[in-house]
Amino acid sequence: EAQVTQNPRYLITVTGKKLTVTCSQNMNHEYMSWYRQDPGLGLRQIYYSMNVEVTDKGDVPEGYKVSRKEKRNFPLILESPSPNQTSLYFCASSRQNTNYGYTFGSGTRLTVV
Amino acid sequence: AQTVTQSQPEMSVQEAETVTLSCTYDTSESDYYLFWYKQPPSRQMILVIRQEAYKQQNATENRFSVNFQKAAKSFSLKISDSQLGDAAMYFCAYRSLLTQGGSEKLVFGKGTKLTVNP
Numbered sequence: 001e002a003q004v005t006q007n008p009r010y011l012i013t014v015t016g017k018k019l020t021v022t023c024s025q026n027m028n029h030e031y032m033s034w035y036r037q038d039p040g041l042g043l044r045q046i047y048y049s050m051n052v053e054v055t056d057k058g059d060v061p062e063g064y065k066v067s068r069k070e071k072r073n074f075p076l077i078l079e080s081p082s083p084n085q086t087s088l089y090f091c092a093s094s095r096q097n098t099n100y101g102y103t104f105g106s107g108t109r110l111t112v113v
Numbered sequence: 114a115q116t117v118t119q120s121q122p123e124m125s126v127q128e129a130e131t132v133t134l135s136c137t138y139d140t141s142e143s144d145y146y147l148f149w150y151k152q153p154p155s156r157q158m159i160l161v162i163r164q165e166a167y168k169q170q171n172a173t174e175n176r177f178s179v180n181f182q183k184a185a186k187s188f189s190l191k192i193s194d195s196q197l198g199d200a201a202m203y204f205c206a207y208r209s210l211l212t213q214g215g216s217e218k219l220v221f222g223k224g225t226k227l228t229v230n231p
Contacts, residue, residue: 035221042222044221099146100163101160101219106157107157
């Protein structure tokens with residue numbers, strides 16, 4: 001089944017404790033991206049990657065890191081999480097320049113206390 | 114930069130009735146894609162319908178259709194014969210084409226919460 005797999009689905013952590021949210025897709029998509037969703041703000045892009053070893057900042061990159069060492073994987077790293085990073089996170093993938101929308105993962109609900 | 118505006122934070126509809134969700138966008142590009150996504154309480158993002166800007170014909174997917182007005186930069190979603198399972202948050206989204214020098218990302222509106230009353 002074609003899908004984007006995110007883990008974990010739920011995570012509660014403490015301020016400053018490094019964490020990684022994994023994202024993997026099995027569709028050989030070139031493009032992958034991370035979004036965060038907050039009430040009243042919609043989805044905002046954090047980082048994106050056009051292909052292996054090519055990453056760039058989105059609209060809200062502060063406090064996050066990403067890497068794209070393999071085409072299928074695009075982990076999101078929070079080196080020192082803070083409470084304002086409490087949010088719902090989505091990973092998405094797509095072929096480039098296509099009229100198909102993105103395929104989204106199931107989301108990760110992160111709470112930083 | 115492109116922006117997407119959904120002016121209705123919440124809407125409600127009676128089961129079996131028709132409802133229209135509004136979306137406007139701002140862009141200087143001539144070619145692009147537009148989408149409507151549905152997010153039910155399960156929080157999964159589900160693609161409902163898509164429209165290519167170069168196509169004049171409005172897209173239709175079963176009970177879902179759009180009214181695409183390119184000159185007005187408007188992209189509304191009509192849901193006919195509303196069902197209880199249609200209750201969800203709906204997001205309008207814009208996608209640039211790399212060939213036009215745009216960045217490769219979806220720009221989302223803030224969403225419209227749709228309630229379906231039995």
